[in-house]
Amino acid sequence: MSTDPDTPRPVGQDAPAGPGSITRLGGDPPSPYEEMFGYSRLLSAGPFVLIGGTTSIEPGGYVVGVTPYEQAVEICRRLLHELGRVGLGAGDVIQTRVYVTDISRAEEVGRAHGEVFAAVRPLMTMVEVAALIDPRMLVEIELVAYRG
Numbered sequence: 738m739s740t741d742p743d744t745p746r747p748v749g750q751d752a753p754a755g756p757g758s759i760t761r762l763g764g765d766p767p768s769p770y771e772e773m774f775g776y777s778r779l780l781s782a783g784p785f786v787l788i789g790g791t792t793s794i795e796p797g798g799y800v801v802g803v804t805p806y807e808q809a810v811e812i813c814r815r816l817l818h819e820l821g822r823v824g825l826g827a828g829d830v831i832q833t834r835v836y837v838t839d840i841s842r843a844e845e846v847g848r849a850h851g852e853v854f855a856a857v858r859p860l861m862t863m864v865e866v867a868a869l870i871d872p873r874m875l876v877e878i879e880l881v882a883y884r885g
Contacts, residue, residue, distance in 0.1 A: 758783075764815075765822060766796045770870065779819050786829070786882040788819050790836070792874045800873040805842045808876045809835075809849030816880055817853065827853055829882040832860040836877040840865035846876055 763771050764778035768791075771778060780787045793801040793811040802808035820826055833854065837846055843863055850861065859880070869877055 760823075762819075762822065764791075765818065768792070768794055769796055769798055770794075779823065781823055781884075784884045786820070786823055786825060786884060788816055788880050788882075790877045790879045791815055791819070792869065792871075792877045794871065794874065800871065802875075804845060805837060805839070805875045806845035806849050808874070809846045809878070810852070812876060812878045813849055813853040816878060820882060823884075825882050825884060828857055829884065830854060830857055830859045830880050831883045832881040833862075834879045835861065835863040836866045836869065837863060838866060838868060838875050842875075850878075 760779075760781040761777040762779040762781075767778070770776075776789060778789055778791070780789075791812050793808040793815070795801065800808070801811040817827060820829065833850065835846060835850065837843060840863075846863065854861075869875070
């Protein structure tokens with residue numbers, strides 16, 4: 738393994754311990770796109786934990802939920818699971834970004850988000866996008882947590 742701090746490390750391989758350490762983890766379960774597109778689901782850098790765009794797709798390609806609400810509930814469940822892998826929970830979340838394909842259904846997505854994060858009240862951005870990678874996907878959420 739290279740000792741150059743700028744050399745990328747494979748998913749799941751930690752940088753040397755210290756203030757600049759970075760841990761990259763694939764999803765549990767992984768998205769079918771992680772390997773293909775070369776990205777991590779979760780990145781821990783110092784006190785910050787970032788979880789990349791998460792949808793309700795299963796490894797075999799099945800999308801869980803047919804409504805924005807159902808998909809958002811499943812995505813929030815997955816986000817909490819990923820946080821738990823690094824010893825964090827909803828109370829550690831400081832920001833979420835929500836991408837929807839139909840902003841007229843924002844209330845459904847916001848309701849699912851609120852069921853998990855209302856007591857925490859992280860920063861939140863919700864934007865409409867033209868499409869997600871799979872036309873069955875209606876919602877994608879990413880977050881930032883702080884290990885304080």
